[in-house]
Amino acid sequence: MSKVKTSPEELINSINYKPTRKDWMDPAVEFKPGTYNHSGNPKNVEYLGLPNPRKWQPSDSDWQLPENWKEIILEGLRDRLHRFRSLKIFMDICVRCGACADKCHFFIGSGDPKNMPVVRAELLRSIYRGNFTLAGKLLGKIAGSRKLDVDVIKEWFYYFYQCTQCRRCSVFCPYGIDTAEITLLVRELLNLIGVNIDWIITPVANSFRTGNHLGIQPHGFKESIEFAVDDLESVTGVRVEAPVNRKGAEILFIAPSADYFATPHYYTLLGYLALFHEIGLDYTWSTYASEGGNFGSFISHDLMKSLNAKMYAEAKRLGVKWILGGECGHMWRVINQYMDTLNGPADFLEEPVSPITGTKFENARSTKMVHICEFTADLIKNGKIKLDKSRNDHWKITFHDSCNPARALGLIEEPRYIIKNSCNYFYEMPENTIKEKTFCCGSGAGLGTDENLEMRLRGGLPRANAVKFVKEKHGVNFLGCICAIDKATLPTLVDYWVGGVEVGGVHELLGNALIMKGEKERKTDLRGNAIQSTRNEENDKI
Amino acid sequence: MYILYSLVFVILLIGAAIVGVGIAGLTSVFGIVIPYVSIVVFLSGIVYQVIKWSMSPVPFHIPTVAGQQKSLPWIKSSQLESPHTSLGVVGRMALEILFFRSLFRNTKMEMKSGPVLTYGSTKYLWLGAIIFHWSLLVILLRHLRLFMQPIPQFVIYIQSLDGFFQIGVPDIYITDALISLALLFLFLRRIVDFKVRYISLVSDYFPLLLILAIVTTGVMMRYFTRVDIVKIKEFAVGLFSFHPFVEQGIGLIFYVHLFLVCALLVYFPFSKLLHMPGIFLSPTRNLANNSRMKRHVNPWNHPVRVHTYEEYEDEFREKMKGAGLPVEKE
Numbered sequence: 001m002s003k004v005k006t007s008p009e010e011l012i013n014s015i016n017y018k019p020t021r022k023d024w025m026d027p028a029v030e031f032k033p034g035t036y037n038h039s040g041n042p043k044n045v046e047y048l049g050l051p052n053p054r055k056w057q058p059s060d061s062d063w064q065l066p067e068n069w070k071e072i073i074l075e076g077l078r079d080r081l082h083r084f085r086s087l088k089i090f091m092d093i094c095v096r097c098g099a100c101a102d103k104c105h106f107f108i109g110s111g112d113p114k115n116m117p118v119v120r121a122e123l124l125r126s127i128y129r130g131n132f133t134l135a136g137k138l139l140g141k142i143a144g145s146r147k148l149d150v151d152v153i154k155e156w157f158y159y160f161y162q163c164t165q166c167r168r169c170s171v172f173c174p175y176g177i178d179t180a181e182i183t184l185l186v187r188e189l190l191n192l193i194g195v196n197i198d199w200i201i202t203p204v205a206n207s208f209r210t211g212n213h214l215g216i217q218p219h220g221f222k223e224s225i226e227f228a229v230d231d232l233e234s235v236t237g238v239r240v241e242a243p244v245n246r247k248g249a250e251i252l253f254i255a256p257s258a259d260y261f262a263t264p265h266y267y268t269l270l271g272y273l274a275l276f277h278e279i280g281l282d283y284t285w286s287t288y289a290s291e292g293g294n295f296g297s298f299i300s301h302d303l304m305k306s307l308n309a310k311m312y313a314e315a316k317r318l319g320v321k322w323i324l325g326g327e328c329g330h331m332w333r334v335i336n337q338y339m340d341t342l343n344g345p346a347d348f349l350e351e352p353v354s355p356i357t358g359t360k361f362e363n364a365r366s367t368k369m370v371h372i373c374e375f376t377a378d379l380i381k382n383g384k385i386k387l388d389k390s391r392n393d394h395w396k397i398t399f400h401d402s403c404n405p406a407r408a409l410g411l412i413e414e415p416r417y418i419i420k421n422s423c424n425y426f427y428e429m430p431e432n433t434i435k436e437k438t439f440c441c442g443s444g445a446g447l448g449t450d451e452n453l454e455m456r457l458r459g460g461l462p463r464a465n466a467v468k469f470v471k472e473k474h475g476v477n478f479l480g481c482i483c484a485i486d487k488a489t490l491p492t493l494v495d496y497w498v499g500g501v502e503v504g505g506v507h508e509l510l511g512n513a514l515i516m517k518g519e520k521e522r523k524t525d526l527r528g529n530a531i532q533s534t535r536n537e538e539n540d541k542i
Numbered sequence: 543m544y545i546l547y548s549l550v551f552v553i554l555l556i557g558a559a560i561v562g563v564g565i566a567g568l569t570s571v572f573g574i575v576i577p578y579v580s581i582v583v584f585l586s587g588i589v590y591q592v593i594k595w596s597m598s599p600v601p602f603h604i605p606t607v608a609g610q611q612k613s614l615p616w617i618k619s620s621q622l623e624s625p626h627t628s629l630g631v632v633g634r635m636a637l638e639i640l641f642f643r644s645l646f647r648n649t650k651m652e653m654k655s656g657p658v659l660t661y662g663s664t665k666y667l668w669l670g671a672i673i674f675h676w677s678l679l680v681i682l683l684r685h686l687r688l689f690m691q692p693i694p695q696f697v698i699y700i701q702s703l704d705g706f707f708q709i710g711v712p713d714i715y716i717t718d719a720l721i722s723l724a725l726l727f728l729f730l731r732r733i734v735d736f737k738v739r740y741i742s743l744v745s746d747y748f749p750l751l752l753i754l755a756i757v758t759t760g761v762m763m764r765y766f767t768r769v770d771i772v773k774i775k776e777f778a779v780g781l782f783s784f785h786p787f788v789e790q791g792i793g794l795i796f797y798v799h800l801f802l803v804c805a806l807l808v809y810f811p812f813s814k815l816l817h818m819p820g821i822f823l824s825p826t827r828n829l830a831n832n833s834r835m836k837r838h839v840n841p842w843n844h845p846v847r848v849h850t851y852e853e854y855e856d857e858f859r860e861k862m863k864g865a866g867l868p869v870e871k872e
Binding site for chain 1: 547591594595596597598599600601602603604605606607608609610611612613614616617618619620623624626638642644645647648649650651653657658659661667671735736737738740741742743744745746812813814816817820821823824825826827831832833834835836837838839840842843844846847848849850851854855857858861862864865866867868870
């Protein structure tokens with residue numbers, strides 16, 4: 001991970017919330033290194049069959065847009081207005097009350113007034129008004145409309161790639177105007193003329209081909225899982241099974257690919273493996289559907305559908321009854337709010353029932369996919385697993401609600417229940433920074449690159465600041481979360497703004513606490529930190 | 543600059559009414575033609591917009607939830623913030639529409655030294671908005687006494703409640719005072735709060751000033767330059783029973799008031815005031831959080847290119863076999 005040269009103090013001092021009187025209608029932007037992402041690799045743009053593959057960078061003055069780009073954008077907008085009621089409504093009803101203004105982490109961390117969600121949306125709305133409304137056509141600027149020119153496209157690129165689709169603003173908006181929806185649709189429009197970023201295009205191309213964002217091929221996948229099985233054995237003394245592509249299993253398990261290829265995600269993977277072994281789950285991994293995440297969902301509904309299709313297709317091929325999904329944020333937005341619509345109905349699957357407790361997951365009766373936190377919370381509640389909380393006593397934990405599980409699912413109590421049953425020391429961050437009001441890591445929706453580091457650190461400031469608060473107040477040293485992008489990017493963020501706080505998954509904590517049959521005395525946690533259990537077996541409740 | 547434009551527009555409207563009625567004597571134009579045209583534009587404009595919105599489908603089920611989902615039976619779900627039933631959605635929408643629930647949640651971010659970021663609760667915008675909207679509703683209902691004969695009982699009830707304090711002659715309506723204060727607050731807020739000033743357009747200042755002008759002329763008629771209320775009632779009843787006629791000697795200020803109301807009606811369907819019908823259709827609020835329980839159908843769910851398992855295995859078969867992974871075709 002590259003280091004940003006600016007110190008935290010300098011970054012803070014550069015934030016000025018008072019907008020200069022410069023009109024937001026002027027589209028000029030400056031592409032400063034550290035604040036934007038590199039363009040999509042033309043090879044992968046072409047592989048995905050997307051328009052206008054070419055070598056270009058946002059800092060170029062000529063973006064080599066197709067000749068009729070303006071027509072394409074306006075036609076694309078017209079088409080989307082016909083297909084999405086949300087877009088039409090959101091274009092027409094904003095009253096610019098400003099309730100959203102200081103809710104965006106990018107505004108808080110940058111002070112750039114165009115990062116106020118209302119202005120972000122106005123960047124599109126002004127073009128909409130100028131081309132699709134009578135008042136806008138007649139009155140021009142007085143009616144708040146602008147002309148579409150190349151600078152507007154550059155501005156869209158800059159600011160719609162400074163939105164992580166976290167939907168915090170939508171919670172506070174009196175009409176629920178959803179900037180994530182607007183951002184996604186503008187990114188679709190930009191995609192029509194070949195304007196996109198590599199950290200989305202390349203993972204999408206990889207996922208399309210190999211089944212996961214990292215481009216790991218089937219044998220590599222199997223090796224990673226086997227490696228994890230070895231590692232788990234060295235910590236616990238228990239050798240677990242981790243079946244891959246096994247037909248006839250009861251459950252297909254899909255996790256984000258970072259879980260088996262990156263740290264600290266990896267310790268969460270060890271947690272899953274330990275848990276599934278301990279309860280004797282009849283399940284399988286898949287190499288074809290080896291990605292829970294869906295970077296397609298960051299730029300286009302079609303790419304989202306294309307990548308997501310593998311989950312049901314693989315469940316059908318393997319003949320499983322239902323699907324269990326791992327810890328990931330946007331993955332769960334797609335599964336919860338899009339999958340059934342895009343690729344369902346999953347009538348070849350059964351309504352999910354926990355084979356261990358018999359609990360019917362009625363909330364997933366149509367989509368047939370259960371969140372691992374729902375699954376595990378049910379196990380704990382029914383006393384099916386034994387947990388030694390004291391094995392997590394070296395951690396003082398706080399929990400970061402990942403945007404999508406919080407605001408698309410309302411998955412709020414399940415992970416907390418698991419943490420509280422796995423750990424003795426749990427502290428909440430301030431109320432207005434958690435649950436439905438949680439702050440984004442600042443790196444979601446494809447923005448988590450090294451080249452964009454300064455903007456990520458700015459966007460992550462509100463989250464980091466709340467972590468700092470509980471660190472200073474309670475000595476918190478572990479930031480728990482249930483999102484792969486969080487796990488990939490929060491470590492950098494908290495190192496920069498806070499220091500001395502580790503990041504990890506809820507199932508890592510569970511894996512630490514899980515008492516396994518036949519295990520050896522645990523000398524370390526799943527990360528290899530020395531631990532000292534203070535458990536008194538007589539006090540164990542089953 | 544935008545404020546100036548808005549002010550000029552309102553002044554021009556007032557001027558038009560004064561010139562039209564006071565100088566040119568076009569009472570039947572301003573008293574009959576324009577009101578009818580405005581009502582037609584208002585109603586058809588709103589119907590047109592709502593139909594236009596409804597013509598576009600809701601392709602995806604995208605509620606923004608603000609509370610615990612319905613999942614395991616022992617976890618209490620939040621029926622109003624994250625409703626999974628239609629009844630819950632009605633409740634959520636009612637809270638939103640009647641009490642501005644989301645605005646009530648508002649916080650104010652401040653950066654203190656350290657830096658320490660705080661997000662204290664702030665209710666000013668909510669208070670201003672709720673006072674304005676409720677006062678407007680009460681005032682509209684009170685006006686029914688001018689259009690209806692006999693006056694419905696509930697209108698009399700509202701009127702007496704509104705004039706409860708019985709201060710002044712005639713009784714001062716509480717809502718007249720409240721709406722004026724709320725409008726002033728909402729207007730000043732747009733100027734004083736630099737963030738809101740930055741985002742404000744002509745279409746934000748103009749309706750505030752227009753409504754303020756309507757309220758001012760109304761208040762002037764009631765409390766200062768007394769107008770002949772009996773004649774106004776005769777005129778209004780005539781208008782609403784489709785037997786319009788123009789009364790002489792009602793007073794110029796009444797025509798100014800009426801013309802501004804007409805301007806607001808005509809402006810309404812082409813402006814952000816559409817938030818009134820629009821909120822009912824907002825998909826992040828009016829959908830239940832039940833997308834995994836019940837399939838949402840997208841009418842244009844077109845096919846996309848997918849990479850099938852067969853294509854995948856064809857590319858990686860040898861490697862899969864080498865790694866001992868089962869394959870479909872040997």
